[in-house]
Amino acid sequence: MPIILGNIVAVSKEELVPHFFKSESTLYSNIQRYKDKPYGIKRVMSGGNGRQLLVDFDSLAGDIRDALHDPRKVDHILEQYYSVDxxxxxxxxxxxxxxxxxxxxxxxxxxxxxxxxxxxxxxxxxxxxxxxxxxxxxxxxxxxxxxxxxxxxxxxxxxxxxxxxxxxxxxxxxxxxxxxxxxxxxxxxxxxxISKKHRNINSRKVNDSTMKLLNDMFADKIRKPTAKEIHEQYEGFISGYIEVVNNKTGELYSPKGYKSLSVSTVTNYLNRWENKLATHQKRSDDRQINMGKFKPYYSFEMPRFAGSMISIDDRQPPFKNLDGKRVWFYLAVDVGSRAITCAVHGDTKEGIILEFYRQMVRNYTYWGLCLPAELECEMSLNSSYKDTILKEGVMFDYVKMEANNARGKYIERVNEELRYRMEKGREGWLARPKALSEANQPGVDIEKVPRIPYKQIVNDCLLDIDKWNNAEHPTESGVSKWDFFLERQHPSLKAINYEAILPHIGIRTPSSCKVGNIRLNNGLCLIGDQGAVAKGERLIQVMKQIEGEDIDVYWLDDDQGEVLKAFAYVDGQCICELVKKPRPVRARIERTAADDLAESLLAAYTNTVDGFAKRQRDDLDGVVILREDAKPLKHQIFSQQKQYKYEDREPVVMPQIADVDDFDDDFGTYTSVRQSLKNRF
Incomplete structure (x- = not known):
């Protein structure tokens, strides 16, 4: 709308282009053409430096002035008050x-x-x-x-x-x-x-009760009726020759209040998103398809470092072995580098999950790397470990378990790439009968697809993994996935927590400690400290706890069957690390620098114990035990009683008495000493 600047009415460029002039250049050329002439379009203010171009309203053609309207002319009283609020x-x-x-x-x-x-x-x-x-x-x-x-x-x-x-x-x-x-x-x-007619649902034919009835009828997962069949049943219901019963409450629906609907109306309402969201999931048990149709998904930026997150899942390569079964693999993919860092295989996925976690620890220990900070996995196989190795802080700082959600794990994309980019061209490849892409659907009868020996399937899949890891990183030109994995580990990763991991996935072996030696895996181990032979005060502390005691050793073997890591436990308490006992060559002429180092470690181990023993001996002082005379007992009944001692003596001959009558004593007279009752008192 034109504006009044003092005594001049001006029009902005935006009101003229493109309504009256095709472009800005056309407007500028007209201004320049009539610049020095007494007629024609004239500029009031030039544009630039925060100013806008203004044109004199009175210099415009009559039809343009009529269209724009002269604000000085008022045709109606309300024009003085009207403006868009x-x-x-x-x-x-x-x-x-x-x-x-x-x-x-x-x-x-x-x-x-x-x-x-x-x-x-x-x-x-x-x-x-x-x-x-x-x-x-x-x-x-x-x-x-x-x-x-x-x-x-x-x-x-x-x-x-x-x-x-x-x-x-x-x-x-x-x-x-x-x-x-x-x-x-x-x-x-x-x-x-605002009119009250908006959102007025009372006048609609399809109200909430009608919509619920249609959805309840359509959600029959056994018959799976079409929208047309639902319309026929609904019309029969309101006509009275079909009865509808609520399965949950047993209520018999009354046709009163329900209005007749057309087929298109029923179809349109059943196809609404808010209705399909419930009925289609009720009619179908395929959770993955339902999530793909109705569940919004997350979108994340990819990690910039290797080791930030690892994604794991099972898969069956699309090949049958000679007995008609398919091999199970369990894979781990480092999300930042996209490299596959762990792979185990077996006949069943339940039988390989424990070995998978063992192999992961073996791999990362062998490469000298820390375990990833975060794990994403499916819940079915891993839920049994959620209170042990998958408790946050044991193997991984963060754990995310997905319950049957293929889109929630990055490894699903890698599995798809392996299937269609690397395995599809090989003999024996099995197509999915319901694949979305026609190129991935079977071209021949699946039963006619040749079967492959188990060992060949495994070797081919492991070779595919090596090819995958050596391929170029998708976002880093000139860098392979494996090089990215080794060279760009996150700087804040933490060391592997063997003490907490081994009691759950390690091998348990009962043993004992004798003079600092522990038997394990057909060999001897010594008390260790941070991966080396213990010595000094740490060795003495441990010896005090386990020397001569029975212990439980939890350990993990490497790919050659040797002890990779071992820890000693007593009553569930971790006591110390165990390391393989060094064994230098006995003959000096055959020794190397490694043998000399091994002997020095053994010497330090032995000298620590000997030194402690010497200090203990030196701390011993001789003592004399002085006993005070015992205080006499008040009652000495048995200790002072004289015991008869038998001695052999010569017999004594007694003199013979001629006759008893020779005795003067009178043995025939008896005098009683008993008193009468009267004399007692």
Whole structure:
């Protein structure tokens, strides 16, 4: 719209191009052509440096002036008050109904025009009321004049702005104006202009109860009816010759209140996303297909370092061995480098999961690397380890288990690449009968596909892994996946926690410690400390705990069957690391530097124990035990009793007595000493 600058009316470039001039260059050329002439288009202000190009309105052609409208000429009283209300534009553009839907654009435009006209009408009303009061006129009939002005203003809106309002012209106009004027949060009541017909579901044929009935009928996973069959059943239901029973409540539906529907209406409603989301998943048990159709998926940036995350899963290469079975593989892919870092195989996936984690520790130990910081895996096989090795902080700092969610694991993409890019061309390859791509569907009967020996399948798959790892990294030109894996390990990775891992995946062997030697794997081990033979105070501390004791050794072998890592435990408590006992060559002439180092380690080990023993001996002082005389016992019954001792003696001959009567004693007289009861008291 033209603007007034003092006594000049100016028009911006945006109002002229492309409505009246095809391009900016056409406008500029016209300005230059009439620059020095007394007629023609003239420039008021040049553009640039934050200014906009302004053209003199009066210098434009008559048809352009008529189309743009001269703001100095007022054809209607409301033009002095009318302008598009920015608050109304903002309000209606972001307004949402209770179900979260927005207003359609045409409805937004209509409500913005209505609000702008009502705002102009309020300004006109206030000025007119003041004028009438100054003239002593009553305000009776004021709103009728405002209503008439608003009604006639539609002609101006159509002519100059190509729009029109649809405000009521009856007695409801005053109520509409008053409702709009009611302030809500220091703003006009814009919501009062929104029609109540929006979201009015009462007048719809397909209301919530009808939609639920259609969905319940369509969700039959046994018969799987079509939309046309559902329409026939529904029409039969409302006609009364079909009864419908709710399986959950046993309720018999009443046809009262349900309206007749067309086939297209039933089809359209059943095909709505919010209905398919439930019914299609109810009708199908294929979780992967349902997730692909209805479940939103995450999108992540790829890790920039190797070792940040590892993705693992099982797979069956598409080949049958000679007995008609397929080989199981369990793979690990470093997500940052895309390199496959661990692969084990077997007849069943349940039988290889433990060996898989053992092999992963072997590989990373052999390469001198830390285990990855994070693991993503499927839940079915790994859930049994969630409280042991897959507890966060044991093998991995972070663990993410996906329950039957193929899209949630990066390794699924690698498995697809192996299947279709590397294995597809080999003999015996089995196509998927339901593959989406026609090129991946079987071309011959699957039973006629040749079978491959087990060993050949395994060797070919391992060769594919090597080819995969040696291929170029997808985002790093000139760098293979394997080089990326070895050279760009994350700097914050932590050392392998063998002490916590081995009790769960290691081999348990009962043993004992005798003079610092522990038998293990048909050999001898010594007490270790951080991968080396222990000595000094650490050795003595451990010897105090396990010397002469029975211990449990949890250990892991390497690919050659030798001890890779071993730790000693007593009653579930980790005591120390065990290292293989060095064995230098006995003959000096055959010794190497390694033998000399081994002998020095043995000497340090032995000298530590000898030195401790000597210190212990030196700390011993001789003592004399002094005993005090025992205090006499109060009752010495048995200790003081004299014992009879038998001695051999000569017999003594007793003198013979001639006759008993020779004795003077009178043995015939007896005198009682018993007292009577009377004499006792």
């Amino acid at each position: 920015p608050d109304a534009t903002r309000y209606f553009s972001i307004y949402k109904f209770a179900d979260g839907t927005y207003l359609k654009l045409d409805h937004q435009e209509r409500y913005i025009i209505n609000a702008s006209v009502l705002k102009a009408a309020l300004g006109l009303r206030d000025d007119r009321l003041n004028e009438w009061k100054s003239k002593g006129r009553s305000k009776v009939g004021l709103y009728n004049t405002i209503k008439a002005d608003v009604l006639s203003f539609n002609d101006v809106l159509r002519k100059k702005y190509k729009v029109e309002h649809d405000l009521p012209t009856s007695s409801r106009f005053t109520a509409t104006l008053n409702d709009f004027e009611t302030r809500i949060n220091d703003s006009f009541n814009y919501e009062s202009l």
